[in-house]
Amino acid sequence: MDMAINFFYKTKIEEAEDNKIIPQYKFEIHPFDKVQGLVGQIKNLIDVVGMVTSVGRLEKRTNGAEKLDVALTDSRNPRNRATSIPPAFIISVQVQALQELYNLDSAPTCSVPSSFLVHLAASCSIPSARSLSLISRLGASFLSWNEKMIVTLWEDRAYQFQASLQNTGQSPIFVVITGLLAKKFSDKPSLSSTDATRTYFDIDYKPLKDLKNALHEASAKAGVGLLPPTNVQFVTADEKSVQQLHIKDVLDIEIPPEKDQVRGLCMATITEIMEGNGWLYNCCSKCARAVHPTEEKYFCVACNDDNITVSQRYRVVARIKDDTGTTTVTLFNKEAEQLIGAPIQRLINELTEGTNMEEIPPAVKNIVGKLCAFQIKINNYNITNGCEEYTVTRVSECSNAEAGGSDTVNAGHKDKRVRLE
Structure with missing residues (x-):
């Protein structure tokens, strides 16, 4: 039941001694x-x-x-507390992982400080999936x-x-x-x-x-x-899974066998909007999946419905460049709108009658020359089919000053400390 205290004209308020009965802070904390x-x-x-x-x-x-x-x-x-893991098990896992990583026949005879293990788990960069798995296990006890x-x-x-x-x-x-x-x-x-x-x-x-x-x-x-x-x-739930990459790294990357995709953060300049790819697509307004007309009607496969409302969304393919190479990325609705600065319906409404919808509007071409941070998704389709056009999942326009300090997300903390995550 909701309760309230009302103050009237004759209400008197007297200052009382703070006896700590009423807590200074009262929150309803949710895990x-x-x-x-x-x-x-x-x-x-x-x-x-x-x-x-x-x-x-x-x-x-x-x-x-x-x-x-x-x-x-x-x-x-x-369930998230590292202290719930028995110390003996922690040491066993760490030593076993070190044996596998360095192909040791037996456990090291010397003691290995836990600080070294933490530093190793945080700083080693070994490309194989097996090694990455071992590094993850090294830090599992307190990360x-x-x-x-x-x-x-x-x-x-x-x-x-x-x-x-x-x-x-x-x-x-x-x-x-x-x-x-x-x-x-x-x-x-x-x-x-x-x-x-x-x-x-x-x-x-x-x-x-x-x-x-x-x-x-x-x-x-x-x-x-x-x-x-x-x-x-960009803040993500798992920042360690987003690698800082140059374009050459993107083109050369190999996806670990146990994954179907990897994510990367790439700083680059938009140099061109690719002609022939259009700049929008028709979609089901309910699920946003692309739809195509069949006998003058649109059918949404995802919704299994031919009585749908069709809307338009951005799909812009752009060429980007950094000091190591060039590639192409695909900007979908939210990310494209963020750079263009206008919702797609506004651009459509501004088109004159008879305009070729495949022609790139000036507002879209205006994003050429922008220096941006692109968080991209690289999947097996991109690699096996030689199709770049990596999907942009997040984008942010940057200044030239920011580009100079973008080589690493956490360059300022190169000591033996490590964040507990």
């Missing part, structure tokens, strides 16, 4: 694994606690609104906080977060973020700010202190330190 079940619900807002692991760049949408993505980790869920939550902060909430972050210094950041709504992005749950959203940095709040103590204790046992948040181009 990350419960967010999935709250997607689409708008009645109750969500509060979360976490350590900030990475912060993205301010991104402007086509409606002018700016957003900031922030990744949080929370180890208070017992087990792999369940993240991405929080998207909009407009003022984003600006306030950035301003507060600048005052925290180079130390781990622990926050409570309140008043959030659960959304779904790329089939994964995420959180989005509302007008009620507030962010509290390192406050005296028990769940936040418990999280901080748990992470510090686990990192101390592992012989490593917790890192401050990293600044990344």
Whole structure:
């Protein structure tokens, strides 16, 4: 039952001694694994606690609104705690993995410091799938906080977060973020700010202190330190799976046998919009799958329906270039709209009668010359069929100054510390 306190004309208010009965902070904290079940619900807002692991760049949408993505980790869920793994098992797995990695016949006779194992797990770069699997196992004992939550902060909430972050210094950041709504992005749950959203940095709040103590204790046992948040181009649930690549690397890449695709982050300049590929496609307005007319009717195979509403979406194939080579990428609706700066329906409405719809409009050609960060998807079809046109999953326009510092996402932390994720 909802309750309220009403103040009337004759209401008297007297200051009382603070006896600590009323807590300074009162939040309804939700664990990350419960967010999935709250997607689409708008009645109750969500509060979360976490350590900030990475912060993205301010991104402007086509409606002018700016957003900031922030990744949080929370180890208070017992199934995510590294301390739940028996130490003897941890050492056994680490030694076994080292034997396999270096083809040793027996376990090393000398003791191997855990800090070395952490550094090895974090820094080794060996291209084979087997080696990557072993490296993953080396760090599994204390890099087990792999369940993240991405929080998207909009407009003022984003600006306030950035301003507060600048005052925290180079130390781990622990926050409570309140008043959030659960959304779904790329089939994964995420959180989005509302007008009620507030962010509290390192406050005296028990769940936040418990999280901080748990992470510090686990990192101390592992012989490593917790890192401050990293600044990344795009915040993703699994940032380690997104490789920083030059175009030559993209063209030469091999997909590990156990995967059907890999993702890469590539900084390049758009040099051309490919003629002959068009710039839009007709799709089912319900599922966004491409549809083609059959006997003057459109049939959607995905929906198994011939009574559909047809709409148009962007499909722009662009040639991009960096210092190592050139390739082509495909920008679909949201990413193309972000660079073009206008929804597709506006461009269609501006076309004069009789215009050839295959001809690239000037507004689309205007993206030539833009320096962008492209997060691309590379799959077996691209490689086996020699078809580039890698699908762009995220894009952000960059300045030339940013290009100079884009060689690595986390170049500033080349010490023996490692983030617990």
